[in-house]
Amino acid sequence: MLTARHLLVASLSLLATATTAQTQFAWVGTYNPNGEGLYRFSVDPQTGVLSNKTLVSTLPNAAQLTVSADGKTLYAASEVEKGVVQAWRINEKGELSELNQAASGGAGPVYLSLTPDGKHLLVANYVSGSIAVLPVKTDGSLGEASDTHQDDGPAGAAKPEGAVEGSFAISDHNGPHAHMIAADPSGKYVFSTDLGLDRVYQYRFDAASGTLTPNDPPFVAASSNGAGPRHFVFTPKGDGLWLINEEASTLTYYHLDTATGTLREGKTVSALPDGYKGTSFAAGLVLSQDGKQLYVANRLHNSIGHFTVTADGTLTHQQDIWTRGDYPRTLTLDAQGRWLYVMNQRSDNITRFSVSPNDGKLTFAEDYTAVGSPSQMVISSKP
Template sequence: MKVLIGGYTKHDSKGIYELDFSGENETARLDEAKNIIEVSGPTYFRKDGNLIFAINKPNNNEGGISVFKLNNGQYEEVETYLTPGSSPAYVGINRERHLLYTANYHTGIISVFSYDENGKLTLLDTDTHTAKTLGPRPEQVDGAHPHFFDETPAGNLVCCDLGNDTVEFYRLNDENKLEHLATYKNEAGFGDRHIVFSKDGNYFYVAGELSSKINVVKFNENTWEFEDIATYSTIPVDWDKHNGAAAIRISNDGRFIYVSNRGNDSITVFAVNEDHTLKLLQRISVFGEFPRDFNWDDSEKYVVVANQNTNNATLYLRSSEDGMLTPIQHDIEIPEGTCVVFSN
């Protein structure tokens, strides 16, 4: 097993790094990071077999997606799709249907691509978010900011818009065109960033970057009815410094939710109650600063968080019984990390 970490390349980073995983349980360790792909600003990326789809920001005028294919132990760039302006902030994937979804925070554009086994990209459709319901915070007043674009449990598409405080739902029709289906509106200033769904597909949990909150919502993916269930803070009640909630993940059994806090520099762990409300279990240090992303292996036993501002990562053991995290390795050197992917 290996861990891949990419991020910004403003200082020392050259792109995407690979760290070998060794040992098990309390003796598990990540070895020294090796640069395997040189690419500018791979702040988010996805892997499908021998293909890696990475955000690329090669210059100040263009940004987009580059595709790298593993050949004879080395990754080679096989495709690049660039557009004027900033690069996307998020990449989603459907490996069975060979589809990619991108959300561009700065341009407001969400896009759907198809790809073949060699990594060739074909743009299927786009939609541009407009300033319909902008929130009051400084990060929102300049326009729409789609920050996430991926699939729902029923196979529709969902986008979180930080600028508009909304969750937008779409379908990709038989002509491979995006059709807007519904909108869920959060409280003003919530700053919708990322979203996860319950195991039964009847609830979603959306992380608000600007509010440092998680909103629990019951919804029906046939009638598009929404019910606001509850909202929870990801930071302590007495925290008075800046914080931005970032990544959110839910365990495969649907029992635990995890969210990273950039500022409080922690991972907050919630238990999911039978009625889908949440119970705070743990708030644990990331042993660094600005944890934009974290991820786990297929068994969800090991968790790695990347700390962007302190150029390090931390490895935890996760209990499947009580959901708690136990740190087992600190100060893993990795430059400017913002995206973590486990690879077999």
């Protein structure tokens, strides 16, 4: 009788665990007109399959997303001239209730990130070349910007000198264009890239006031003229970051001095396979939780470049795999690191790859998810 009871308790426990594990949602931001706004999908954590596609908001060009660590609040930037950021509360069924909208602090917001403590939302505005800090209230809603900064300086080189032979990957080196902003894992420092000025800005962050102070020096130059710094990921220890250069299609490692919050340039390698010639635009990149596997999206070449990372930041090229789509804009790893999703903007689909637990290599899952002009996907668990 005791054994049967124990079996029943164990079975119920496993059922509860499985039910909780299955309650995951994928949020996909898109560009109009092919994409109609923000979509929600159910995620099967075992198979990685996306299902139950639902349009949950028609916010125009709701292309940039981030979600709170507790899975309760979702933020989306409307990538329009007068940029706005929308905040929603997520309930257990994945239904959204609107909290509020706030001005993005500039035009054309292209990146959102939360500080490690979740109390501030950082925004990069591409069109205006400005960045902003928005306070996050206790209910998850947004306050007016507590700080903004306007990038300023001479435009970067029109042609990327670090690109491969035959490249015409030239875009927007005509003035400031902020492309990403994020705090380091300690939350004491903030970095932002400016593609148009070929700079990586570095700030000290005051969490109490929500303000940024330019560090000394206030920025570091791109690793090559016209490289076009785009997105970056921090190492798990927070002592460095990998940055993808859009026009040059290169990866640059920067050492991060955790005492001063300043960057020192390290090695740069190509994000493209050896021998490739012609035009390609590097886009998103993701790093595995253990910091050992780095994946990069190459647009026009339409590939995922896979690299392994050593403790000193050295990269070893592992594979280049076709995305099975066109113009991969961003990549998303699930929380367990078992599945990698690709947002193929021009082919209007999301493709999925299994990640080998042994060496991080990718295998196409023979699965396509139709969605118009996908830009970014974030995954949240049941609140």
